[in-house]
Amino acid sequence: MPDEGLNIRQIQSAIDRQGGGWVAAENNITRLTDEQRARLLGAVPDPSEGTLEEIAARAASQKAMISAAALDSAGAPASFDWRNSGGRNYTTSVKNQGGCGSCVAFGCSAVIETTFKVQRGNPAMAIDFSEAHLFFCHGRAAGRNCGNGWLPDPALAACRDVGIVDEACYPYVGSDQNCSNRCADWQNRLTRIRAITNPNGNPAAMKTWLSTRGSLTGCFTVYNDFFAYRSGVYRHTSGALAGGHCVEIIGYDDAQQCWICKNSWGAAWGDQGFFRIAYGECGIDTWHVRGVDGILETGWLANGRVLGLWSNDSDRNAYAYLENIGWRRIAYDNDNIFVNMLTQLAAARLGNRQVGAFQDNGVIKQVYVW
DSSP: OOOOOOOHHHHHHHHHHHTOOEEEOOOTTTTSOHHHHHTTOOBOOOGGGOOHHHHHHHHHHHHHHHHHHHHHOOSSOSEEETTSBTTBOOOOOOOBOOSSSOHHHHHHHHHHHHHHHHHHTOTTOOOOBOHHHIIIIIIHHTTOOTTTOBOHHHHHHHHHHTOBOBTTTSOOOSSOOOGGGSOTTGGGSOBEESOEEOOTTOHHHHHHHHHHTOOEEEEEEEEGGGGGEEEEEEOOOSSOEEEEEEEEEEEEETTTTEEEEEOSBOTTSTBTTEEEEETTGGGTTTSSOBEEOOEEOOEEEEEEEEEEEEEOSSTTOEEEEETTTEEEEEOOSSHHHHHHHHHHHHHHHHHTOEEEEEEETTEEEEEEEO
């Protein structure tokens, strides 16, 4: 018999019977076939992790422990959401991966974008990285494609070791593409991350990172009922295992006992493209939770003022806080360069004068003052 999509009435009935606490609704994804829905996923276990079924079984066995640990964690605020941090939204727009198992590229790119805005302290910063470059260049080099997916560790390692270009350099299309489609000057448009953090399986560390540093990737096992999510806090209640998926975790809420996430299935799905999932549910907090520990920036910084200077007793170790930019290390190539650069920046700070600066991977290499 032909696959006629998911039965929303049956899904909602199962939610109600089990007190699931979320609402299902028909959408453009629930009307797809099982095969088409599977192409919306793309987090595929590394052989060392076992099968997806084994990952799902481990997640189920750890669910109560992780949920309790999330509620017992101290030090972080009781709730946090990068869409509203001090009244400002640091997330980027919801995108749509289409019929391609490239969710890892979307989850990782979103984390880099949010982290960059947080690093700059500028939620209005116009930034859009290329999921196509990440998936169809870096991923393709590792043998990945729309049909066999990927994982955050190698994706973020590629962003650290090589970098990722902007969306305009290589626009995304939801089908397999060639890396040659990127722009001719792509090597001059790379942005690299400094390092990768791994709070996997540690809800307290996840909450601290989320509330202070940026967002996180999170992978989880998807069951058929999740495709019908509309609102509330998702808990698996019915349906077969469909595959693995990777998203951006942007916050949490202890009152609702959940993580807040941005998906990559378009704004028409879920709660305007976002969803809430219970602590410990489906491995969301125990499978490839990763953060980006800083963005390495190269290029000229907009004219502004030096708002602060910092140093310690280490040789050639000083930082300047630039208006609308944040802390940047001062060039440390040799004593003359270091002293000259620090002197100019200190004079600009004392005189409240504007400066322009060229940074190379986050280090100030040139300064002009007026």
